[in-house]
Amino acid sequence: xxxxxxxxxxxxxxxxxxxxxxxxxxxxxxxxxxxxxxxxxxxxxxxxxxxxxxxxxxxxxxxxxxxxxxxxxxxxxxxxxxxxxxxxxxxxxxxxxxxxxxxxxxxxxxxxxxxxxxxxxxxxxxxxxxxxxxxxxxxxxxxxxxxxxxxxxxxxxxxxxxxxxxxxxxxxxxxxxxxxxxxxxxxxxxxxxxxxxxxxxxxxxxxxxxxxxxxxxxxxxxxxxxxxxxxxxxxxxxxxxxxxxxxxxxxxxxxxxxxxxxxxxxxxxxxxxxxxxxxxxxxxxxxxxxxxxxxxxxxxxxxxxxxxxxxxxxxxxxxxxxxxxxxxxxxxxxxxxxxxxxxxxxxxxxxxxxxxxxxxxxxxxxxxxxxxxxxxxxxxxxxxxxxxxxxxxxxxxxxxxxxxxxxxxxxxxxxxxxxxxxxxxxxxxxxxxxxxxxxxxxxxxxxxxxxxxxxxxxxxxxxxxxxxxxxxx
Amino acid sequence: xxxxxxxxxxxxxxxxxxxxxxxxxxxxxxxxxxxxxxxxxxxxxxxxxxxxxxxxxxxxxxxxxxxxxxxxxxxxxxxxxxxxxxxxxxxxxxxxxxxxxxxxxxxxxxxxxxxxxxxxxxxxxxxxxxxxxxxxxxxxxxxxxxxxxxxxxxxxxxxxxxxxxxxxxxxxxxxxxxxxxxxxxxxxxxxxxxxxxxxxxxxxxxxxxxxxxxxxxxxxxxxxxxxxxxxxxxxxxxxxxxxxxxxxxxxxxxxxxxxxxxxxxxxxxxxxxxxxxxxxxxxxxx
Numbered sequence: 001x002x003x004x005x006x007x008x009x010x011x012x013x014x015x016x017x018x019x020x021x022x023x024x025x026x027x028x029x030x031x032x033x034x035x036x037x038x039x040x041x042x043x044x045x046x047x048x049x050x051x052x053x054x055x056x057x058x059x060x061x062x063x064x065x066x067x068x069x070x071x072x073x074x075x076x077x078x079x080x081x082x083x084x085x086x087x088x089x090x091x092x093x094x095x096x097x098x099x100x101x102x103x104x105x106x107x108x109x110x111x112x113x114x115x116x117x118x119x120x121x122x123x124x125x126x127x128x129x130x131x132x133x134x135x136x137x138x139x140x141x142x143x144x145x146x147x148x149x150x151x152x153x154x155x156x157x158x159x160x161x162x163x164x165x166x167x168x169x170x171x172x173x174x175x176x177x178x179x180x181x182x183x184x185x186x187x188x189x190x191x192x193x194x195x196x197x198x199x200x201x202x203x204x205x206x207x208x209x210x211x212x213x214x215x216x217x218x219x220x221x222x223x224x225x226x227x228x229x230x231x232x233x234x235x236x237x238x239x240x241x242x243x244x245x246x247x248x249x250x251x252x253x254x255x256x257x258x259x260x261x262x263x264x265x266x267x268x269x270x271x272x273x274x275x276x277x278x279x280x281x282x283x284x285x286x287x288x289x290x291x292x293x294x295x296x297x298x299x300x301x302x303x304x305x306x307x308x309x310x311x312x313x314x315x316x317x318x319x320x321x322x323x324x325x326x327x328x329x330x331x332x333x334x335x336x337x338x339x340x341x342x343x344x345x346x347x348x349x350x351x352x353x354x355x356x357x358x359x360x361x362x363x364x365x366x367x368x369x370x371x372x373x374x375x376x377x378x379x380x381x382x383x384x385x386x387x388x389x390x391x392x393x394x395x396x397x398x399x400x401x402x403x404x405x406x407x408x409x410x411x412x413x414x415x416x417x418x419x420x421x422x423x424x425x426x427x428x429x430x431x432x433x434x435x436x437x438x439x440x441x442x443x444x445x446x447x448x449x450x451x452x453x454x455x456x457x458x459x460x461x462x463x464x465x466x467x468x469x470x471x472x473x
Numbered sequence: 474x475x476x477x478x479x480x481x482x483x484x485x486x487x488x489x490x491x492x493x494x495x496x497x498x499x500x501x502x503x504x505x506x507x508x509x510x511x512x513x514x515x516x517x518x519x520x521x522x523x524x525x526x527x528x529x530x531x532x533x534x535x536x537x538x539x540x541x542x543x544x545x546x547x548x549x550x551x552x553x554x555x556x557x558x559x560x561x562x563x564x565x566x567x568x569x570x571x572x573x574x575x576x577x578x579x580x581x582x583x584x585x586x587x588x589x590x591x592x593x594x595x596x597x598x599x600x601x602x603x604x605x606x607x608x609x610x611x612x613x614x615x616x617x618x619x620x621x622x623x624x625x626x627x628x629x630x631x632x633x634x635x636x637x638x639x640x641x642x643x644x645x646x647x648x649x650x651x652x653x654x655x656x657x658x659x660x661x662x663x664x665x666x667x668x669x670x671x672x673x674x675x676x677x678x679x680x681x682x683x684x685x686x687x688x689x690x691x692x693x694x695x696x697x698x699x700x701x702x703x704x705x706x707x708x709x710x711x712x713x714x715x716x717x718x719x720x721x722x723x724x725x726x727x728x729x730x731x732x733x734x735x736x737x738x739x740x741x742x743x744x745x746x747x748x749x750x751x752x753x754x755x756x757x758x759x
Contacts, residue, residue: 169692171510171517171557179694208475208559210692214496236694240706247699247706247725249732256695264689265514270743273516273542274689275736349728396693398711 005107006035013329017299020183020267023326024088027110029067032117036064038102039109046099047111052446055079057096057111064114070127073118077131080115081155081197082148082445084123084190085177087116090442091320123193130200134161139459142167142226144211144399147175148441149232149432151198152448153455157230158201160456165226166203169210169398172263175234177441179263180255182293184300185323188262212398217406217428221469227462228427228455231414232448235433236396240389241285245343250279250351254290254390261297278303279385283354285309285340286390287317292324294388295332306332307382311339311359311372337361337372341379343387353383393438400434405470413437420454421447427462427469429455474554478531484610486538487581488547489523495530497522497560503588504566504683504715507532508691510557511549516542519688519710521585522561523614532558535584535613541740548748562691563714566681570597572655575647576622577640577669579605579661583614585683586660591621593658599623601654603643605661609634641668653678659718663730667723674719682718684709684726687733700726 009025010016016023027035039061047057055076063072076083092112100108122129139162143150146168154164172178174191199205211217211233220226238253240246257276260266264274282298284291287310298306308327310317313336317324328334337359344353358378361370395412407415407424414423414430421429431447433439461467476493483489497507506521524533538547566589574593578586583604594600602622606612607630619625626643627635636643640661648654657680659669666682673680686698686709698709703720707713 169559170690171559208557209496210559210562213560213562213692214500236692238694238696240696247701247729249729253696256689256697259689259695264516268514269736270740272514273740275733275740277733277736348731349725398692 003038003102003106005038005110006031006113008110008113010326013331016184017296017330020300022187023184026120027113027117029069029117029121032064032114033067035110036061036114039065040101042101046101047096047109050096050099052095052442053079053449055096055115060118061109061111061114064118069118069121070129073122074129076115076118077129080445081131081152082194083115084119085148085186085194086442086445087112087114087119088186088190089181089440091440093321095442123190128197128200130197131155131159133159133201136163137161137459138463139163139227140165140225141228141230141455141459142220142224143230143232144217145175145232145234145432145434146173146195146205147177147232147234147432147444149234149434149444149448149451150175150230151194152445153230153232153431153452154203154448155198155201156449156452157455158198158203160452162456162459164203166198166205167209167211168205168207170263171207173205173207179259180290180293182258182262182297184296185293210398212400212402217399217403217425218470221427222471227459227469228429230448230451230455231399231423231428231430231434232432232444233396233399233434234444235393235438237394238389239392239394241340241391243340243342245345245351246389248343248345248351249349250277250385251343251387251389254284254286254294254388255393257294257388258290258297261301267301276301277386281305281307281382281384282386282388283307283309283340283382283384284388284390286392287312287319288390288392289319289323291390292319292327294390295327296330298386298388299330299332303386307384308332308334309338309340309354309356310334310336312369313337313361316369339372339374344381351384351387353381354387355379355381393433395434395437403428411437417454420457421451422454422458425470426467427458429458474556475558476554477549477551479551480549483535484613486547487611487613488536488538490534490536490546491531492534492555492558493530494532494558494560495527497558498525498530498532499527501525501532501561501588502565503568503592504585505561505563506585506691506714507534507558507560507562508688509534509555511542511546512556515545515556517557517689517691518542519562519685519691521683521714523584523587525588535581537581540737541744544741544744559691562710564712566592566658566715568592568596573599573601573651574656574658575644575654576600576602577605577644577657577659577661577665578602578618579640579665580607580611581613582661582665582683583612583618586658587614587617587621589658589660590618594621594623601647602626603628603640603647605629605640605643605665607631639668640665641672644669645672648676648678655679656681657718658683663723663727666718666721667727670718670721670723680718681715682721683714684716684721685714686726686729700729
């Protein structure tokens with residue numbers, strides 16, 4: 001048995017900053033089988049407990065070892081309907097791989113890369129394996145939002161035999177997978193393929209439909225006659241810094257910057273109609289995964305200097321290590337311990353610069369991370385043409401505000417029952433970022449799945465007459 | 474898909490589309506807008522709803538050709554489809570019985586004014602409308618606006634129709650003759666709304682303006698449309714589009730509207746080039 005973890009080939013940094021193709025190229029079948037042989041097949045596997053959806057990891061890895069890729073994928077799909085996506089964007093290093101027994105002495109088994117390999121293997125061969133569906137029930141469920149939570153919830157409900165309609169506000173389904181995560185990290189063709197699979201399972205998709213505007217949650221339950229509703233509307237409201245100058249032209253939210261490029265294909269302007277402009281120097285404020293996506297997108301759009309402005313250090317950066325490393329390879333200028341104080345502009349209103357305060361780390365704060373404290377007199381200025389604010393997103397209030405009786409916490413997130421994920425309105429469930437605040441794709445998927453169980457149970461009780469649908473006020 | 478039921482040119486480079494969108498027609502209230510994406514690789518643009526008919530399940534949009542996207546829409550014909558129409562978006566106009574309301578509409582701003590004036594009229598207000606345009610034929614929807622107005626005044630920059638001058642001149646005269654109205658609603662170019670706001674601020678007349686900032690999603694997700702109202706950042710797409718005109722930083726709005734002028738120029742020239750080539754090729758073949 002080889003003890004060395006197999007590296008995944010990647011596009012050369014100098015080449016990849018000039019294209020939007022995927023950076024990580026995936027394992028070959030040979031490499032996947034060799035990597036699978038590293039798994040110790042623990043009797044009491046810690047990796048399964050580390051996985052938010054509890055995939056039977058030793059079993060699927062063992063099937064790869066035996067070159068039964070189809071069987072391996074089927075094993076994953078028992079618990080995770082979107083392996084090609086999770087294999088790419090899950091933070092495995094904090095979940096399944098961190099607890100891998102191999103990690104104690106060597107490096108952990110590359111569980112994410114193996115998951116990705118079998119999912120890609122299926123898609124590359126044009127194989128389609130839709131799970132077995134239960135006989136049709138008499139129930140209709142509305143799933144609001146087509147991001148990871150909504151897709152997972154819809155898939156699970158379809159398996160239970162319920163008729164599902166997904167309502168999406170944008171013109172393309174996929175939510176953050178489509179408007180947020182760039183092509184070079186998650187090719188859109190993969191998302192399209194997964195959504196086509198859902199359609200094959202009988203899930204109906206209605207784009208261009210904003211819950212809270214086109215129809216309300218109460219109307220879905222009554223006029224539209226759905227028996228239950230799942231709210232997976234995500235964290236779509238961009239936060240700004242609240243510093244002077246934030247409304248200069250050329251200061252964009254990460255959402256706007258990424259939506260223009262990913263959803264609206266602004267990288268292809270003027271062949272596509274939506275423009276985006278970076279200028280020569282771009283500063284991105286923040287250091288999470290979204291900030292990494294913005295930095296690397298700016299680089300690919302041709303910006304010469306791309307600067308990351310973050311008030312803590314690399315150690316506290318919430319981005320995945322892999323994303324940070326990829327960004328570093330792409331010559332992003334990281335300014336750690338740097339807090340933006342103000343943004344400047346010219347007479348015409350265009351952004352021209354940013355004033356930055358140097359920081360140092362002090363005592364730990366509520367998050368357990370050492371709090372950044374300003375170093376007096378250390379302010380300096382940088383010249384920029386574009387600033388992208390990537391400091392997080394909150395819950396979009398369109399659906400929640402238009403739903404009387406829906407209990408929210410002080411951040412505007414929906415309050416749910418921990419087990420069933422039912423909200424304060426009977427028959428209305430919620431999961432993903434709209435409940436937890438901005439988190440990960442896999443947690444949202446896990447919540448979608450958990451809610452599907454809650455909904456399934458509630459529908460059974462509805463059929464038995466134990467509960468009733470809330471009536472339109 | 475969203476079928477174009479009818480399309481007519483109501484003035485040079487002004488097109489009236491009646492579009493199949495039953496859910497939107499059912500929910501539309503005055504002051505709301507839709508995001509339209511004419512084709513798959515197109516651009517999402519905000520268009521205020523000029524009328525809606527829940528019975529036939531249609532909404533009416535009035536589009537002025539200003540950039541590539543609206544020029545391409547100008548070439549569309551009845552029976553074709555928009556790739557995406559989303560709405561109704563934005564917060565509806567607050568309509569109640571105010572008393573006398575002056576509706577000031579300039580250019581393309583007359584179209585969104587139509588349902589608002591109608592709503593105000595239905596609520597029992599006396600509606601006095603001032604409609605302005607560069608020249609006679611650009612004062613659009615005159616008959617439709619007359620039907621919902623108690624009185625109507627037209628202005629043109631060149632004096633070809635109604636009184637010569639700007640809508641603000643007519644508004645000043647109207648106020649001088651009749652005293653302060655209870656409310657002014659101004660919809661038109663940002664510079665016009667700014668001028669109206671400055672005039673009515675001095676007279677302490679409550680004034681609403683419907684802002685036309687750049688948008689991408691139209692649902693509060695991107696913040697491209699942000700403006701400053703009373704010193705606070707607001708999103709036009711969800712907090713607006715209507716705001717207290719006396720508190721809007723119109724200079725900032727005007728600057729932000731200029732963000733993509735170079736790109737708009739590129740897209741327009743590219744479109745016109747391609748369109749000319751097609752026309753020439755057609756002639757050569759024909």
